[in-house]
Amino acid sequence: MNAANQMRWLQEFLDEAAAEGLCVARNCTTCGSRAFSLKLLRAIRSASGIDRTARGWTSGTLRYLAGALARLPAISRRDEPAVRTIIMRLYDFNGDGAFEDDFAPGFHAGPAGEILRSMREHFAARQTAKQDHRERNDPKAVEARRAEKRTAGMLRQGQRRTNYAQVFASARPAENGENTKMTSSEEVQIDQGYRPARYFGPADLESHLRSTIKGSERRDLVASILRDGDVPLPVGLAEPGLSEDARVSWGAVHPSMMGGEYLPDRRGRELEIARITIQSTTQDVTCVYAFQGQGRLRYRVVDEYDGDCLQGRVQRTSSLPLTLGELTDFLLGAWDLFQVLEMNFSRGDSSLDDALAFFRGDSAFYPDFDALLRSRVKAWWTETRRKQSKADGRHAQ
DSSP states (O other): OOOOHHHHHHHHHHHHHHTOOOOOOTTTTTTTHHHHHHHHHHHHHHOOOOOOSSSOOOOOHHHHHHHHHHHHOOOTTTHHHHHHHHHHHHHHHHHHHIIIIIIHHHHHHHHHHHHHHHHHHHHHHHHHHHHHHHTSSSHHHHHHHHHHOOOOOOOOOOHHHHHHHHHHEEEEEESSSTTOOOOOOHHHHHHHHOSSSSSSSSHHHHHHTTTTOOOOHHHHHHHHHHHHSOOOTTTTTTOOOHHHHHHHHHHHOOOOGGGTOOOOOOTOOOOOEEEEEEESSTTTTTEEEEEOOOSSEEHHHHHHSTTTTSSSOOOEEEESOOOHHHHHHHHHHHHHOOOOOOOHHHHHTHHHHHHHHEEEEEEESSHHHHHHHHHHHHHHHHHHHHHHHHHHHHHHH
């Protein structure tokens, strides 16, 4: 068969496979692209007349297929997935050495060579990403990152940093629970169906800074300065994030000053719409970022540990801003506040006030976010202690 016919039969096969909707996903868990592979083998035997009585693929059919693929004058975007599967079929049957020696050189000059090069680049990138993932998630590396964040350096700050810490100390919420209680009438008034009109658009300066500054201490300090109105904002204090040197200097005052500073950077016009801060040594923060996509709002939950503390669904979309209940369900579904409280307050002498003082919710868009969190923690605490008392009673019997 001449070269023109050799090119024509393969393109006709690709057209038929596309028209029939054959699966070309090589790793498909349902069919493994078996129907595509069998039809391809029949097409080769029909076009070439070789190895018609053989069972399965032979060196002759594979070489014939490689020659036809190398001579294809063009490969449409529609056919690229099928061509990638064909290339992998040749690789699987021949192994790395034979494929590189006998087939790959013939592809270099044509469109199949471009696809092969992109596959190799993709493979190399995946291998690099896997290696980076393994190294980053190695227990020793994880512990080293956390130790680095939690280790306070020498106090190298001058009077200005000391003044900042003192101002913040006067502005931070009470730590012994006296401001965390909520009456039953307040709980009833929480409207979980509340939906802000928008996330993006004109906003007052304090709301804008609350949704852009990553550091919890800096956010509260900026809010305090803005409320007083008689002290200018120090240069750099209201920046979204700090440089590495600035983070080290800021954390040297106290490890809690690093809270929120290790959140991932926002992408483009992303805004933070809600956060939960816990009173750990480093005042860890978990929050929700929102972005206006094409026709839909897109959300992601982020933490300060590259997602190591997250679970379940961490991304979602919506056509309208989320209701207060939807936002809270989304955040608590990705980051389990109740599990954190259980780990820190499972002792018998722990109280509900201790648990309520351990966290705070904050949002420039949902005024009742913190109140709803406290309501849910109260309900969880009551139910958990009821089950525990019931279990203790059974054991006593």
